[in-house]
Amino acid sequence: METVVAVEEGEGIKQESASEIVINRSDSSNLIADPVFYKLARVVGDGIYIPATDDEVMKAEDLIDHKSSLHFVLDNSQTAVLNSNDDTFVEEFMPIDCEDLLEFEDPSTRGERSDAVVDTTVDLGKLNPRFEEVTRSESTPVDQSGDGKQADPVPRSAESEPSMSTICSSWKPDFSKLKGEICLDNLSVKELHATFKATFGRETSVKDKQWLKRRISMGLSNSCDVSLTTFNIESNEIEKKDQLEDCSNKDENRNKYSFTGHEGGNDGGDNKISLGQSQTIQMDDRFSGISKSVQSGEGDNQGNKRVRKPTRRYIEEVSESDSREYSGRPVSSARSSGSGPRTRVRPVHNIQPVRKPLVTRHDSLGGSGVEIPYVSRIRRGRPRENFMSLMKFQPYGMGMTARLVKKAHDGHDPQSDNDIGNEELKATPATGWSLQPLIKEPGENEEYSEQSADLNNISDEGQMDSYADVDSDENILTVPTAKGGMRRKHHRPWTLSEVVKLVEGVSRYGAGRWSEIKRIAFATCSHRTSVDLKDKWRNLLRASFAQLPAEKGVQNSKKHSSIPIPAPILLRVRELAEMQSQVSPDLKAVKFDGHSGRNVNDIRSGFL
DNA sequence: TTTAGGG
DNA sequence: CCCTAAA
Numbered sequence: 001m002e003t004v005v006a007v008e009e010g011e012g013i014k015q016e017s018a019s020e021i022v023i024n025r026s027d028s029s030n031l032i033a034d035p036v037f038y039k040l041a042r043v044v045g046d047g048i049y050i051p052a053t054d055d056e057v058m059k060a061e062d063l064i065d066h067k068s069s070l071h072f073v074l075d076n077s078q079t080a081v082l083n084s085n086d087d088t089f090v091e092e093f094m095p096i097d098c099e100d101l102l103e104f105e106d107p108s109t110r111g112e113r114s115d116a117v118v119d120t121t122v123d124l125g126k127l128n129p130r131f132e133e134v135t136r137s138e139s140t141p142v143d144q145s146g147d148g149k150q151a152d153p154v155p156r157s158a159e160s161e162p163s164m165s166t167i168c169s170s171w172k173p174d175f176s177k178l179k180g181e182i183c184l185d186n187l188s189v190k191e192l193h194a195t196f197k198a199t200f201g202r203e204t205s206v207k208d209k210q211w212l213k214r215r216i217s218m219g220l221s222n223s224c225d226v227s228l229t230t231f232n233i234e235s236n237e238i239e240k241k242d243q244l245e246d247c248s249n250k251d252e253n254r255n256k257y258s259f260t261g262h263e264g265g266n267d268g269g270d271n272k273i274s275l276g277q278s279q280t281i282q283m284d285d286r287f288s289g290i291s292k293s294v295q296s297g298e299g300d301n302q303g304n305k306r307v308r309k310p311t312r313r314y315i316e317e318v319s320e321s322d323s324r325e326y327s328g329r330p331v332s333s334a335r336s337s338g339s340g341p342r343t344r345v346r347p348v349h350n351i352q353p354v355r356k357p358l359v360t361r362h363d364s365l366g367g368s369g370v371e372i373p374y375v376s377r378i379r380r381g382r383p384r385e386n387f388m389s390l391m392k393f394q395p396y397g398m399g400m401t402a403r404l405v406k407k408a409h410d411g412h413d414p415q416s417d418n419d420i421g422n423e424e425l426k427a428t429p430a431t432g433w434s435l436q437p438l439i440k441e442p443g444e445n446e447e448y449s450e451q452s453a454d455l456n457n458i459s460d461e462g463q464m465d466s467y468a469d470v471d472s473d474e475n476i477l478t479v480p481t482a483k484g485g486m487r488r489k490h491h492r493p494w495t496l497s498e499v500v501k502l503v504e505g506v507s508r509y510g511a512g513r514w515s516e517i518k519r520i521a522f523a524t525c526s527h528r529t530s531v532d533l534k535d536k537w538r539n540l541l542r543a544s545f546a547q548l549p550a551e552k553g554v555q556n557s558k559k560h561s562s563i564p565i566p567a568p569i570l571l572r573v574r575e576l577a578e579m580q581s582q583v584s585p586d587l588k589a590v591k592f593d594g595h596s597g598r599n600v601n602d603i604r605s606g607f608l
Numbered sequence: 609t610t611t612a613g614g615g
Numbered sequence: 616c617c618c619t620a621a622a
Contacts, residue, residue: 515610
């Protein structure tokens with residue numbers, strides 16, 4: 001039932017294309033759902049997984065299509081199984097206190113999930129490639145006895161999962177509130193690119209509309225912790241490339257991704273994205289920071305041997321090994337383990353820990369594309385709330401993985417690996433002081449936590465927000481822009497997913513409870529202070545009332561350089577504002593022209 | 609410390 | 616985004 005698609009690469013990471021795609025399919029045919037789990041990743045010499053690039057993902061998808069007409073089954077109730085990996089992951093990597101979340105949880109939805117929700121999972125592979133496989137492969141070599149047994153329908157990886165899903169399952173964003181529909185289908189490739197960028201904070205060169213749409217929809221649906229997201233493809237099949245064109249032609253207009261979910265129901269907020277013709281993707285999404293309660297100090301001992309934290313030594317080695325350029329794969333002690341790259345999978349952590357002492361980062365601000373030296377960060381503001389808890393579990397900043405994700409635009413660039421490396425270097429001073437375990441100094445701690453946060457982001461489909469993450473940190477300096485102006489380094493554009501999280505947060509807690517929202521929804525985003533949220537909300541409000549009337553281009557104003565915010569989001573913003581009486585009188589005038597078919601009141605029905 | 613606003 | 620005032 002689980003299929004791992006891996007692209008293996010030679011050690012020289014740079015030799016990008018020398019990779020082969022390996023598909024291991026272990027099937028336990030007995031599983032009812034027979035869900036197919038695809039994970040796509042590149043395995044480098046050390047056995048380290050590198051997140052697949054967009055291109056790779058595409059290739060893999062094609063490959064999959066051809067090879068077997070696997071149909072992605074959706075039905076049934078194997079949810080737990082599929083999610084298990086994610087949960088496990090979360091358990092270990094996202095040790096955030098869940099209490100707050102629970103607080104808002106609707107009791108009625110609790111515990112219902114098992115029967116009500118059916119997350120059949122079809123991981124298209126692009127979803128969260130690396131974490132999953134890493135996680136599971138470590139404990140269970142693919143296709144081994146554990147999984148294959150009939151007696152045990154549930155993959156071993158599921159062992160420790162239940163708790164999480166139970167606890168947090170109900171905590172999902174309700175996209176139901178996004179009444180508008182996101183008509184990705186109407187967008188041109190170019191527009192899709194813009195949206196893609198807005199969503200993930202990075203660009204892509206993929207021209208495939210279908211792919212872009214899917215990707216974007218996924219990105220929208222899950223904000224940070226994608227690891228928890230599962231998609232359901234009800235149509236049985238995922239249309240592949242052949243269809244690419246068809247889709248664009250036939251369903252150009254009617255094919256829309258719409259968020260319609262219903263919160264109170266059984267699914268407790270599962271969201272569905274209707275793909276128009278025949279596909280329905282169900283997203284089991286939750287607020288970014290969800291995590292299971294992590295009280296046990298170790299949190300990962302019980303039953304999971306899956307993930308191990310990198311040893312300090314490892315980290316040190318890595319950092320020492322290269323101060324020049326990140327080759328893409330840490331030297332890693334892992335190497336010594338020796339078995340074939342494919343068989344031995346190193347814990348994700350190994351990948352990232354690299355706090356490379358590199359010193360520059362490519363900055364695209366202002367379009368000048370300059371290399372900017374990294375400066376040690378100065379802690380600013382408040383981001384620190386959840387850090388302790390985070391650090392507790394992942395002292396070494398495993399979050400790096402996230403960075404591994406290529407932000408590469410589309411993977412064509414042979415150098416992408418390097419680029420990534422550079423980005424990763426970012427906050428680490430050349431001195432390497434950051435190597436020391438957390439608990440050092442405020443600044444450092446923060447960094448670690450940020451990394452953790454990054455992890456979450458990545459998980460989803462691989463790389464959303466990766467760009468943003470990289471960019472974050474404390475680059476307080478200003479950067480020269482092409483135009484000659486000086487721009488603040490700090491500004492990190494809001495990604496669509498962040499916006500969505502914000503909106504969700506406001507819907508739950510209400511505008512004004514910024515700190516709450518920050519804590520919960522942005523727990524994993526160390527940047528974005530409550531003030532930032534507030535400011536962003538202010539902007540959203542303005543934007544929503546300004547642009548809605550036109551209700552036109554979802555993201556047309558290209559001139560505004562800033563990321564376009566999809567109309568549906570703005571709509572939601574407006575609704576929330578209205579219901580919360582945040583609307584200023586003058587703006588109100590505009591709003592009553594009757595668009596919203598839905599009553600604003602039900603927006604929060606499940607909450608407050 | 610967190611909010612609300614102004615810059 | 617930043618800064619500041621007010622709570």
